[in-house]
Amino acid sequence: MMNNLKQKLGKSIENRRDELTAMADKIFDLSEVSGEEYQSAELLCSYLEKEGFEVERGTGFPTAFRAEWRNGSGGPVIGILVEYDALEKIGHACGHHLQGPAGIGAAIAVKECMSEYPCTIVVYGTPAEETLGGKIVMLDKGYMKELDLAFMSHGSPNTSVDEKCMALENFVVTFHGIKSHAAISPEQGRSALDAALLSFHAIEMLREHVKDDTRMHYTIRNAGGPPNVVPDLTVAEYTLRSYSTKYLDEVVERFYNIIKGASLMTDTTYEIQRDLPFKSKVVCHKVNNLLMENASYENAPAIAPPREKTGSTDFGNVLYEVPGSCIRIAFTQPDAQPHSQEYLDAGKSQAAHDAIVYAAKIMADSISDVLTNPGLLEEIKEEFNAAKEK
Template sequence: MAAEKQEVYSNVESMSQKLFEINDFIHDNPETGNQEFKAVELLTKTLEDNGFTVERGVAGLKTAFVATYVHKGGGPTIGFLAEYDALDKLGHGCGHSIIGTAGIGAGIALSKSLGDTPATIIVYGTPAEETTSGKLPMVAAGLFDKLDVALMTHPGDRTTVGSKSLALNLVDFVFEGKASHAAASPEKGISALDGVMMLFNGVEYLREHVRSDTRIHGIVTDGGAAANIVPERAAARFYVRGADRNYLNGVVERVYNVARGAALATGTKVTIKEIKAYDNKVLVESLNNVLLENAKAVGATQILPPPESTGSTDFGSVTFRVPGAELGIAFVPVGTPGHSKDFVAAGTTETGHAALITATKTLAGTGYDLITKPELLKQVKADFKALSASK
């Protein structure tokens, strides 16, 4: 192993106590999406103390930041993504305190181990992953476009790479009708709730004719004011998900047509409002391979294939723009569900701390390889380009 790469790991070890303190502070002071002011203050101060130039409030988000370190005039640009929002009423049930701490730790450790090799390291503070998905406006603002590669970690029940994610559209459907007395003069009313109910029925029929990876699930968010009033307004919220963004776009349009048909059939009007949309992860095998090899090299445990079932993440939209990879890092027993009290409890344990150090070393070591091995970076970018051409 190159002495410089061993230095990367040594730098992580030397700052381990500081990383534990940062992780534990964020964990014990949980803040929900777009309110992560304490976490951001601590993370950005640590980066500035280690020579990074920090821009706060990027992409119109109060708790987003971009921290940049340019070495020897710059060279390959490696990004580390930090998350730090907690779940409402649960706390850090998704391990984001570890994600945020590992992201800055990897950036700092790598910045101190570059020798004479030109490089640029950028740490991105990406808020509100659990709610409004802060990476989306950051993607729209082009903040990730300067990267050669984007890296991040996510705690879970296994150490793994290549975990898929589902593209997602979150949509509100609002139906408008005409109020009337539901008993005395129902014929004078137009039920907005009828529109919503027909939307749900139409979606049920649609399920038979979409690919098996498609997920369509919704709730009624407004069912009317009272049972004796023909509902003048009714609304529903749906998630539409799928493994492939291009295919999912067609499914989303079919769902929209179901809503339009429901409005036509019931004499109501429907307004369709997309709340957010993000893409499935683009999985670059060559990048995932080097990430996993680095995890093995630093003693990662519970190395397993990625789980079959999956959800959605706004990191997918980053990987649509630049090559990106996510390291799943084990910190709970296999089978432990995310968004659980067990995840919260593990965040500051010895096992959680060990996972933090392993993830930080893996990310930093992978960044080192990409910077110092031009052929590797060239291969990763070529593989990404080929995948992008086939999308």
């Protein structure tokens, strides 16, 4: 019976293959960067409205949306999160143009084939993942917290899921000193550049005294002027990462002390701009296993073991609030890296079009497993809550 249901879901998705792939190609051609994805978002919203979803636009972010299909009363609230922002000056070299059509395909298939199961299916449009972290903004405004379970899809060199992602904190620090002639009256100057350089040196000293998975990066955005003038302003940027949000909080406190110390040593002042923090996710193995079992059922390409460690994503913040996972579908060469020309070149390929369909089927199959087996969701929540307490 279950295989018959999954075959029906798959047929529903296959019937829309041409529309879904055309939608992805259009988003690819638009290549709208973070915060400017107006046409891409409207393309997805209009299609969902046409298919009977109730759409709310501008959900916490101008180019975000929430599309809902409510079936009866009660039942779980299951979310499918989609991204559609491109990289500035590059385009869709991360495969985000594939996500919206895949998520829509899965949501509509469930609506068409599972009307006897009470539930609410929500497609969330989550912009600006590459820069600001749109999901973080949306969470802060109360969105997505109503979900019982959250799914995502993403293009990849292999079909797999992730174990961990890195928490990330980003800071822009502006040091203020006193300008003076570097040869005639250096004693009257206070170098903002010296403060930045001392902070960089202190971070290098800190590397020896943090856990192995900690990453710390820095750069100078504005050095303050020519060498014969003591610079009165220097702007530096710092990125700190760890696979533990809790441990990263400790590193951030030490970073604040570094900036304070550099300022004291140089008799300068400073201002800190802290960007939205990206959290490491709470891993839920039952959801990972569910997606991978359905990837095997659908004969997805290049199935690989879970990725034990990955970079940073605002989906991690969602997975601190809600259990879920992202299925990554192979559509590039095995050695291709995200944000590369290889990713961009594969964006409208047959493999990319197939990845949309595979992702839609795997997410729809996984939703069907949850809806037809209520005990599964309870098991997922138990694992999630236990992991969250650690």
